[in-house]
Amino acid sequence: MNFCSINDVDNPQGWVDEALALKKEIETYGPKVYTGKSICLLFFNPSLRTRLSMQKASFNLGIQSFIFNLNQEGWQLEFEDGTVMNGYTSEHIKEAAGVLSSYFDAIGVRSFASLSNKEEDYTEKVFNQFVKHCSIPVINMESATLHPLQSLADMITIKEFAQVKKPKVVLSWAPHPKALPQAVANSFLQWAGQMDYDFVVTHPEGYELAPEFMQGARLEYDQKKAFEGADFIYAKNWSSYEEYGQILSQDKKWMIDKVKMNLTNNAKFMHCLPVRRNVIVTDEVIDSENSIVMQQAAHRVTSANLVLRKLIG
Amino acid sequence: MNFCSINDVDNPQGWVDEALALKKEIETYGPKVYTGKSICLLFFNPSLRTRLSMQKASFNLGIQSFIFNLNQEGWQLEFEDGTVMNGYTSEHIKEAAGVLSSYFDAIGVRSFASLSNKEEDYTEKVFNQFVKHCSIPVINMESATLHPLQSLADMITIKEFAQVKKPKVVLSWAPHPKALPQAVANSFLQWAGQMDYDFVVTHPEGYELAPEFMQGARLEYDQKKAFEGADFIYAKNWSSYEEYGQILSQDKKWMIDKVKMNLTNNAKFMHCLPVRRNVIVTDEVIDSENSIVMQQAAHRVTSANLVLRKLIG
Amino acid sequence: MNFCSINDVDNPQGWVDEALALKKEIETYGPKVYTGKSICLLFFNPSLRTRLSMQKASFNLGIQSFIFNLNQEGWQLEFEDGTVMNGYTSEHIKEAAGVLSSYFDAIGVRSFASLSNKEEDYTEKVFNQFVKHCSIPVINMESATLHPLQSLADMITIKEFAQVKKPKVVLSWAPHPKALPQAVANSFLQWAGQMDYDFVVTHPEGYELAPEFMQGARLEYDQKKAFEGADFIYAKNWSSYEEYGQILSQDKKWMIDKVKMNLTNNAKFMHCLPVRRNVIVTDEVIDSENSIVMQQAAHRVTSANLVLRKLIG
Structure with a gap:
């Protein structure tokens, strides 16, 4: 199961109620100690609330979060299939997504719209490649067209x-x-x-x-x-x-x-x-x-x- | 309670003795497992000792620390009141401080002197805005004029x-x-x-x-x-x-x-x-x-x- | 004990078997909760697999890992002995390594070859200075000539x-x-x-x-x-x-x-x-x-x- 958009949610109104109930539960009993689960939070763009709220929520649920600022800390990714990669991209999304899937229990991805290529943005080219190539749940931390x-x-x-x-x-x-x-x-x-x-x-x-x-x-x-x-x-x-x-x-x-x-x-x-x-x-x-x-x-x-x-x- | 300067310390000599006693306690019993508390360490400037000693000390006390390199990972902050924010700043300190206060139990802030505007530096304009707008304890990780x-x-x-x-x-x-x-x-x-x-x-x-x-x-x-x-x-x-x-x-x-x-x-x-x-x-x-x-x-x-x-x- | 190269390994074939056994153990019993140990992962260069696998492995063993992107987050290091440091380097490796040794139980270092100075690369000038000046185990996360x-x-x-x-x-x-x-x-x-x-x-x-x-x-x-x-x-x-x-x-x-x-x-x-x-x-x-x-x-x-x-x- 992913969380890409509202289409992944069976009952949006129910989720609102559940979220408020879970909040009270955490306030009452405190963060969970430990689940053995871990998540990678991958950022292509700046973030304050999304970054820190995801880390805090992970902490609340006893999930270990690891930040990965891909542009500054990793390799430039290639999103096109079949490309001869002799330019500025060093790693294909297929490999990156596959590797992350083998290390973590879930991944969050933040990747803003280019605002220059409407079709690529509105087909969620970048975000959907993560969804396609990851075998773990993918969470939308703001994609080109949505921020669920x-x-x-x-x-x-x-x-x-x-x-x-x-x-x-x-x-x-x-x-x-x-x-x-x-x-x-x-x-x-x-x-x-x-x-x-x-x-x-x-x-x-x-x-x-x-x-x-x-x-x-x-x-x-x-x-x-x-x-x-x-x-x-x-x-x-x-x-x-x-x-x-x-x-x-x-x-x-x-x-x-x-x-x-x-x-x-x-x-x-x-x-x-x-x-x-x-x-x-x-x-x-x-x-x-x-x-x-x-x-x-x-x-x-x-x-x-x-x-x-x-x-x- | 904040830790902005020695003025926040009732008994400086007593703190020296207590710190040495706590050090021995940690050496004897090891780091604490877990308190459910968390802290955000916010950096405008480079740091080795402050960054890593604060993370280690948090770990020692069972407090989860989260790093936030604001200039690289977040939004350019505005510190003036009443500004029409149509320039290069994207977020006002009021909002940033307020949000951080709702996520964490404390915040550390590192913000060096400009060395160009004496009055702003010596009134601790940046650091004091965090103090003013945060509702959680604020720790001085080196401000314009002090490094307690x-x-x-x-x-x-x-x-x-x-x-x-x-x-x-x-x-x-x-x-x-x-x-x-x-x-x-x-x-x-x-x-x-x-x-x-x-x-x-x-x-x-x-x-x-x-x-x-x-x-x-x-x-x-x-x-x-x-x-x-x-x-x-x-x-x-x-x-x-x-x-x-x-x-x-x-x-x-x-x-x-x-x-x-x-x-x-x-x-x-x-x-x-x-x-x-x-x-x-x-x-x-x-x-x-x-x-x-x-x-x-x-x-x-x-x-x-x-x-x-x-x-x- | 360090992990600089195969020369630090008494029995490479035995390590292969042990690693596979440990993997099964972790799959069976899950990550360890807590050891009180911590490690600093220090990066001079980009990394996806090394960064995230070391963090995940630390998590698996109940060791707290702290990332330090030295070029972006810290001070430019000096590796020459006897230099008059009036140029662009702010901190000598002697101090940096010494301080890290007092904070953590181990350190991982990633420092690529310059590819311009063969002698410096092949004497592992940078990595070996960490080994020399650290009093804690040093792990090679890819040095100039090796990636064990x-x-x-x-x-x-x-x-x-x-x-x-x-x-x-x-x-x-x-x-x-x-x-x-x-x-x-x-x-x-x-x-x-x-x-x-x-x-x-x-x-x-x-x-x-x-x-x-x-x-x-x-x-x-x-x-x-x-x-x-x-x-x-x-x-x-x-x-x-x-x-x-x-x-x-x-x-x-x-x-x-x-x-x-x-x-x-x-x-x-x-x-x-x-x-x-x-x-x-x-x-x-x-x-x-x-x-x-x-x-x-x-x-x-x-x-x-x-x-x-x-x-x-």
Whole structure:
């Protein structure tokens, strides 16, 4: 069993409940001492929360985690089949994945989108090669198009803070100076679409996400309208999917501020972090009582705990 | 409780004794198996002794340590409040510190002086932001102006090797090709000033340390005079505090050699390491029987043991 | 006791048997919980298998491993005695080795050949300075001229797959776009020469390995002739020893392909990895049933297990 996306999860709502129960169990009984299991956490990209929450969750479950920063510590990998490897790549994914499979009980892989090759990104060329060639469970620690550990944490956080049975949840695009992947947004769409939410997405024209992820979401181009009566505002930047990887707007009017939050039903503010203050969101909003970004980040351990227990616990 | 400086220590002399007792306890009973506690060791700068002694001490106490090389593995942090973060910083210290606080039981931070902005360095802008925004104990693994884990190890080493009740301890400036922070010297001043030493500092004119740290120390510009009758010579380079971060002298006459050591009372030679041989000190002196730099470095574990037990043991 | 080369091994054939027995023991009883021992794994160069197999083997034996990427995380080391250290090196190996010895129960060191200074490489200047100045066991994780953890794994693999008492083992040079060290080949020569093999080495003229390692091996310049009747083909590139560090040939005729493998006695194909596909070996061969590169890589843990038990278990 892998954890690549929500498609690996039989019952997403059940997982949210289980994760919260497991969190309480760990708080009560403390981390487990020892299982004899080990996991390799392989990074192609920077990470704070994913890296440290996976290490902490491993520790919680008595699983030994080993970090491997492939670009700095290992060999440049080749992902094409049949290549004559006389260039800058030294090792084929077939060998790397095979070897890791023989050493560990599971592997986590973090590999961002290139944002230059849409087809390679959206077929998850890199991540799927790990899945294909590993004989152990593979955990998505953010791939080109998805970040399910984040989304599960998001769902857990909404569950914990929701005050109505069917909350209105709004995913709002916000400006950013650099081109960012669509992974967090796509993955949020997948998961939120499976929950009992009134679920709205709002963004400027040209920022439409891939249609396959939009099932279950309502699109509203008017940000203010989208915010009306919302219980949760989830801010996130992404670059264009259509004009792939491009920044089409840095319009400051899309920044989340107090005036917009006042349109909501006293909504909680969420963001996956890291967040650029006063670009994505004003200090006033993120420092307000309604901001739950810290609790959301803390739930990265909660979601990692469950995924690890499901896969190798 | 934090460990930022000697100001966090109620009884510095008592800590020296406790650290030596704890060392014996660990030698006798071995490392502890398991406490369920974990610590994140966060590095902005290179480190050998601090990194590895903190990991070893964590291991000794049954605390799981996780390394985080922020510049290479994480996101560029923002330390200014109110900034519009549309530049090269991706994450604000508020979020980073908050998240780390929710994952771990303590954090260690290593962040050197810029040597370009005296005010920012001497207000400990970076380190104090961690202290301010973390809700868990913060350990100083060398900040802009202080290195208390080193100083505690220094005091432990002097205690172990002192043959008189009130030893004469001399902190001597020595030349170096690069501009170095004042942190080790400042911190040594703070701690040595609290011990029962005849405590002398010697350096060329222009290398005066910040007045607030000089309490309890006697200044002697004549290095030879300072060395007379000394029981311990502690060599260290630092750049100018007055002409901030500048190298005013590389005068080889200040190198510690055998002729100068002969002026002492058969003094022990100390240095915090890494040390540039035949620049700071001659091979003859550092390789002599009177050199206790190895024992001093070994006591980095001794001091880290105690600090960890005090804070999260 | 160190593990620098086969010269530290009293009974190489016995070690092969012991390693296989220990592997079974670990598979049966699982990793050990805890010994209180710790090891520092120090890397000057990239590594996947060595890094992760040493960490896994440490875990298997209940030894805590700590990674130290010296170039990225520590201080530039000085290896010359008597130097005036006013250049780019900050710490002498004497201090570094001494400090590591006081913190840990053993150390592993990975330091590749320069391929520019033959004398320094072949006197193992860097690695031997660690051996000289460490007071704890030192493990060779690939030095300038040797890679004994790899060779022991190779011998274990051959033992496991050999179907005759005295297999014909062929070490074949193969082309590569970059100049590589001779370490794996040298070390294989040392170990294979101690086994009960019909042992043949084949390479283009000009690629003769250092004579001191060639004892026990037969040299055959005709690759096809060498392959006849072989039970194991071990492919590896190395740069010239005579014209030190030079690439004299990239002749594709030396690539291992199916036609050549057909000359053998249904030989198993081996390589230490990472391997450049369709340069060293064709996809067809490495993906065939006769390829045992994965099992060979898996035995890196088997060999590391034994070395760790021998030295600090």
